[in-house]
Every structure is written in structure tokens, then in C-alpha cells.
Amino acid sequence: MKACNLVNVLCPVCGGGEYKALFDTRDYVFSCTDDIFRVNRCLKCGCGYLSPRPSKEDIPIYYPEEFYWSWEGDGESLGWESIVNKRRTQLEEKARWLSHIEPGRILDIGAQKGEFLWYMQQRGWEVEGVELDSSVPNPEKMPISYGDFLEMDFQEGAYDVITFWAVLEHVYDPKFFIEKASRLLKPGGLIVGVVTNLNSIQSRFYQADDYPRHLTIFTKDSVKRLCRDCDLEVDRVHTGQEIFGGSLSGGLVYFYKRLFGYSTVEGMSEWKQIKSPDLFWCQWRGKDSALVKNISRLDRLISYPLEKVLDKLGFGLTLSFSAKKAIDVES
Structure with a gap:
């Protein structure tokens, strides 16, 4: 290390x-x-x-190579159809945020492998993307530019929609990203984004954010302030797990392990690693444990209805928003 x-x-x-x-x-x-x-x-x-x-x-x-494949699992062995199918529900939910808009010109920041661009292109949109890491594969040769979005030249006032799907929490200067995106939007254009919500149990107490890749953890008020400072008005905010997960489960297992001898670092290390989920959910210090498995079942049973209530009340981990550029703002 x-x-x-x-x-x-x-x-x-x-x-x-x-x-x-x-x-x-x-x-x-x-x-x-x-x-x-x-x-x-x-x-x-x-x-x-x-x-x-x-x-x-x-x-x-x-950002190791496995970061870009962690969602798909063994990504290197997957073909394009399999990649898209694994994200099918997520892509549908992303597109739902634009269902009230006629297809136009869209710019996706943080395009990764181009899945969302491909999906929207199939639905009549003129698509472009930006990916900050040039090592990310582009299997379908989608129109993606690689590098720092802030240093790229784009036509101002040219885009109907600009998307930031789980991007703003990763970038060093989120305000500069939104400022630039606002300039690139047509009057009346829309920014749609997903971030994590500090005002959630998962973020505040379970350290659910992907540190240190998550540099900024937002709230509803800070999202509104960020957009307002960039001549954008937030018109919709929603917490829910339709696009990205944000489960409340795990807390009971973690507190049990802490109570009976795990340090914070030991407990969090087992919980957050992605290579062997059983290490946290089914085992005690690397050995299978019937008690841990039963606590895990109880954990999920209790947390599922509670997380749905918290999502509805606006205290879920995953925070989606859309913000519109005023018609009378000079582009």
C-alpha cells in the first residue's frame, strides 16, 4: 500500500x-x-x-481496475449484451427521469463504458459522453471524450440534458463542474444527477460512502445551493434505490461484532470489502458462524421496511435530483 x-x-x-x-x-x-x-x-x-x-x-x-467492473463482477468475461442486461433496470430508471422530454442532445459526464449513452441512443437521443479515466473500456465505441471535463471545449448553450450519474461526489471541484454544465445547457435545459445523502443513517453512521473516492457528501439543501449558485433551479429531489442501491442492512451485524470484540477497523473492513461478502454476513473472524448468519437474517428483516420509510421521508442514502436552467438566463 x-x-x-x-x-x-x-x-x-x-x-x-x-x-x-x-x-x-x-x-x-x-x-x-x-x-x-x-x-x-x-x-x-x-x-x-x-x-x-x-x-x-x-x-x-x-481507482484500481476492479473499480470499473465491481458492479458487473467478472466484467472482463462479459460481452456487451451481458453488461447492458446487468444494468437494464438501472438504465430504465435513469431514462425515466427524462421521460417527459422529447429526445434531443444529451451529454453524460462520467460515462464509464457508455451503457447509458447506448441506451439513450436507441431511444432517439443524440449522445455524447465524457469519461475522466481513459483506461475504462468502450466496447461499443460510443462517442466518449476522455480526460478532464473542465479542460474540454464544448459548444455553450447546445445541450438539452447533461447527466451526472454518481459523479459529483467523486470530483475535486463539484461547483466548477455544475458551473460549466450550466453554461453548456440550452435555456430551459436540464441537469440530472445522483449523489449520496449525508442526512441518512447509512452515510452518517454506517460510513456507506466509498471513501476516499467519495470526496463530497451532499444533502438536499447543499444540492439546491450548488445549483442555485450556478443559475439552476432544482425542480425535483428524490431519495430511493431505483438507480443505485443504498440498503440499510448491515448495522445489526456490525454492532454485534463490535460488541463482542471487533475493532471499528476490523468490523468496517469486513463490511465494506467486496471480494467475499460471506466474511461479514456469515462468518466470525473468517470461520462460518450459524449465529452470525441468523443475525444477518434478522438484520435484513428489520432493516428492509425501515429503509423504505426513510427513502420516502427523504432520508435515504441515494439522492437523485434534477435542476433546470431558467429560460431567461443568457447562454
Whole structure:
């Protein structure tokens, strides 16, 4: 594991310098480093953010190849049809956010392998994408530009929709991304995005965010502020698991393991790693445990109805939003 340069930053949404420290965390998912990061809540706008965090130059270190295939599993062996089929429900739910709009020109930031671009192209949209990492495969040769979105030249006032599907929490300067996207939109154009919600049990107490790849953790109010500062008006906000998961389950298993001897790091490391789910859900220190399995069943039984209620009340982990550029804003 490599130790990286860590830097302290101001709030990436409002620039505020006053904060409340919430908790320390690590890279539990991919274990790219042993560095410790701190999650703060901005006292001005309410969003969460990582500080100290990896320097901008070191960020690529935290994106191993398996990050881009973790959703599909053994992605290298999958053909395009299999990749799309695995994401079929997710793609349908993303498209549902645009179902009230006639097909036009769409720009997808964080296009990954081009699945969403392909899906929308099949439905009559003129598609373009941006992917920050040039190592991500593009099996269908979709029109994707690779590199830093902020350094790319696009025609201003040319797009009907710009999407950020689970992107803004990853970028160093989310405000600059939204500012640029606002300039590229036509008057009346729409930005649609998905972020994580700090005002959720999963984010606040279960460390559900993918640290340190998640640099900013939003709230409804901070999303609205971010958009308003960029001449956009949020017209819809929703918490739910239709596009990306945000399960509440795991807390009971974690607290049981902590109560009977696990350290925070041991418990979180088992919970967040993705290579062997049974390590957390079915085992005690690497050995099968009937008691852990039964607690896991009880955990899921209790958490499922509760997470549905919290999603409905706006306190779910996954926060989707759309924001419109005013008709009278000069493009």
C-alpha cells in the first residue's frame, strides 16, 4: 500500500471554512492505502466533505481496475449484451427521469463504458459522453471524450440534458463542474444527477460512502445551493434505490461484532470489502458462524421496511435530483 499526499480543503460547495468533524475513515473497499481521512460537515451549507483528502494528483491511485467492473463482477468475461442486461433496470430508471422530454442532445459526464449513452441512443437521443479515466473500456465505441471535463471545449448553450450519474461526489471541484454544465445547457435545459445523502443513517453512521473516492457528501439543501449558485433551479429531489442501491442492512451485524470484540477497523473492513461478502454476513473472524448468519437474517428483516420509510421521508442514502436552467438566463 502506498502512502499519498493528503491535503486539507475548504467546503467544495460553498467555500466555507468552519466545520464539525464527524468521523475518521479509511479505504475499506479496495484498501489502496492505510491513510486515514476525516469526514467533516460544513457549518455553512451542511454538506459533508473529506478533509484531509488525497491530493488531486494522487486521486487516480484510488481507482484500481476492479473499480470499473465491481458492479458487473467478472466484467472482463462479459460481452456487451451481458453488461447492458446487468444494468437494464438501472438504465430504465435513469431514462425515466427524462421521460417527459422529447429526445434531443444529451451529454453524460462520467460515462464509464457508455451503457447509458447506448441506451439513450436507441431511444432517439443524440449522445455524447465524457469519461475522466481513459483506461475504462468502450466496447461499443460510443462517442466518449476522455480526460478532464473542465479542460474540454464544448459548444455553450447546445445541450438539452447533461447527466451526472454518481459523479459529483467523486470530483475535486463539484461547483466548477455544475458551473460549466450550466453554461453548456440550452435555456430551459436540464441537469440530472445522483449523489449520496449525508442526512441518512447509512452515510452518517454506517460510513456507506466509498471513501476516499467519495470526496463530497451532499444533502438536499447543499444540492439546491450548488445549483442555485450556478443559475439552476432544482425542480425535483428524490431519495430511493431505483438507480443505485443504498440498503440499510448491515448495522445489526456490525454492532454485534463490535460488541463482542471487533475493532471499528476490523468490523468496517469486513463490511465494506467486496471480494467475499460471506466474511461479514456469515462468518466470525473468517470461520462460518450459524449465529452470525441468523443475525444477518434478522438484520435484513428489520432493516428492509425501515429503509423504505426513510427513502420516502427523504432520508435515504441515494439522492437523485434534477435542476433546470431558467429560460431567461443568457447562454
